[in-house]
Amino acid sequence: MTNKNKKVVVRIAPSPTGALHVGTARTALFNYLFAKHYRGKFILRIEDTDKERSDKKWEKDILDGLRWLGIDWDGKIHHQSKRIKIYKKYLDKMLKEKKAFYCWHTKEELDKERGEQTKQKQAPRHICSYRNKDATKKNLKDAIIRFKNDTKDTLKFNDLIRDEIKFESENFGDFSIAKSLTEPLYNFAVVIDDYQMKVTHIIRGEDHIPNTPRQILLQQALGMPMPKYAHLPLILGSDKSKLSKRHGATSVTEYKKLGYLPDALFNFLAILGWRGKNDEKEILDRKEIIQEFLLEDVQKSGAIFDVEKLNWMNGEYIRKISLKELTQLSIPYLTEAGYLDGIKRNTLQKIQKIIALEQTRMKKLLDIVDTADFFFKQNDYDITKLLWKDMRKLELQNILFSLDDIIKNIDLKSSWDKENLEKIIMPEAEKLGDRGKMLWPLRYALSGKDKSPGPFEIMEIIGKEATIAVIKKAQNKIAKLQK
Ligand SMILES: [Zn+2]
Known part of the structure; x- marks a missing residue:
């Protein structure tokens, strides 16, 4: 599929008009994987010619997100806003060669024309009456630049994912390419950039399919070679509609904040529409994905963004990392929740013990805030939940009384660890005939959780003092219970 003598060059070209969407990240990832697989080049181009909507803060979000995911680009970052002179040169050339022209039709006139065409069930297009007129005498400020589309043939291209795609080129009419000599429009700037940056393969979302014939027409008019195209399937939400805010988080930054690991999101995005050699195997490291990645294995149908699957996968990655690393990654979440205020002595050791207990259950880093809160504060709970099976108030009171007595009498000179505590408390629980009678209320009072x-x-x-406080609280609560 790829010519071995020609170096593969791909690009990702986001507009800095919003946070890095997971769909854009997936497109970036597929370009990156393709470049890495063929030892080619992966270019990052910021399409920031829309001055009103572009914002440096979004550019930062995009760059941070790509770096966090480990999707590294080659060479410098290109900004379209710094390439205006280049576009102007090509616009001048096209105007001079009469391949482009100025159009003075107003928005109202164009809207009216489109309305009539739609009414007659025709594809809306503008075949401009100014297409053969000389522009020198008129006021250029009120005009836009259009491509003079004289083509009448069927335009075909072979998409590497979707096979042959056909368009009737006359359906596009004389489409616009620039608002002025210094304000190129999307399709025009893209064609110039891809040519100058020697892009060999354009891998992008299938929402770009309608742009492709326009770009091919411009390449033909400018005598530029046509790159190969691969249009990726859309990312869908769980209800199979296009992924949007109502399905949950859509930006990479949001997923980072929720405590997904970059390796897990990288893996998850990679299998969003692509499968490796063994399609049963879903956990793949970066190296494996790069080795196995082929565009031929990208599916045509929409790829469902299944958050449950991402949670499962992230949990798998959480269990792969060392306890030390997981502890370091979890600390910011515990700090943010205010749990670490005023805790100083043996803090790290304590947190590490907590993380060790939770590592098997965690799906994302943020989970630690809810699942392990009782290690840091006393939870409130429904007192009836302390009752084991058909246990009555009086029996529970007696058990709490014994627990209080046992725990208070544990000599701190003997070690306060789980083995020793079990050795002391378990025989007492066994004496009750059903050890759940003691262990359940104790565990529930400690955690306030099922x-x-x-x-x-x-x-x-939590230590002896805090355990005694937990028993005391349970005793106070049970006193208020009716029976
Ligand atoms: Zn016109």
Whole structure:
């Protein structure tokens, strides 16, 4: 598919008009993978000619997001806003060769024309009455520049994912290419850039398919070679409509904040519309993905962004990293939640113990804030939840009384760790005939949650004083219970 003698050059060309969307990140990733697979070049071009909508803050968000994901581009970043002179040169050339012309039709006139064409069920297009007129005498400020489209043939291109795509080129009419000599429009600037940057393969979302014939017509008019095209399937939400805000987070920054790991998101985005040699295998590291990535294996149909799957995958990656690294990654979330205020002594050791207990369950870093809150503060809970099976108030009161007694009597000279606590408390629980009678209320009082690590593990981490406070609180609450 690729000529071995010609170096593969691809590009990602985001507009800095919003945060880095996961769809843009996926397109960037596929370009990156393709370039890496064929040892080619991956260019980053910022399409910032729309002065009103472009913003440096969004450019920063895009660059930060790509860097965080580990999608590195080659060479310097190109800005379209710095290439205006280049576009002007080509616009001048096209005007001089009468391949482009000035059009003075107003928006109202064009809207009216489009309305009539739509009414007659024709494809809207503008065949301009100024196409053969000399522009020198009129006021150019009120005019835009259009491509003089004299083509009548069927325009075909072979898409590397979707096979042959055909268009009737006359359907595009005399389409606009610039608002003025210094304000090129999208399709025009893209053609010039891709040519000058020697782009060999254009890999982009299928929403760009309608732009492709216009760009090919411009390449033909300018005598530029046609790159190869590959249009990626759209990313869909769980309901199979186009992925949008109502499906949840859509920007890379949001996923980063929620505590997804870059390796996991990289892997997840890679299999969003692509499968490797073994399509059963979904967890693939960067090296494997690069080795196996072929455009031929990209699917044609829309790719569903399944957050549940991302959660599962992220959990798998969380379990792959070292406890030390996971602890470091989790600390900012615990700090943000205010859990680490005023905790000083043995903090890191304590946090590491907590993370060790939660690592098996975590799906994203932010989960630690909810699942492990009881290690840092006493949770409130429904007192009836402390009752094991058909247990009554009086029985629970007696059990809490014994627990209080046992725990207070644990000599701090013997070690306060889960093994020792189990050795002391378990025989007492066994004496009740059903050890759940003691272990359940103890665990529930400690965590205030239906699911949590076991009581001895929690007690080891929070310490004797905090455990006694937990029992005391349960005793106070149960006193208020009717029966
Ligand atoms: Zn016109």
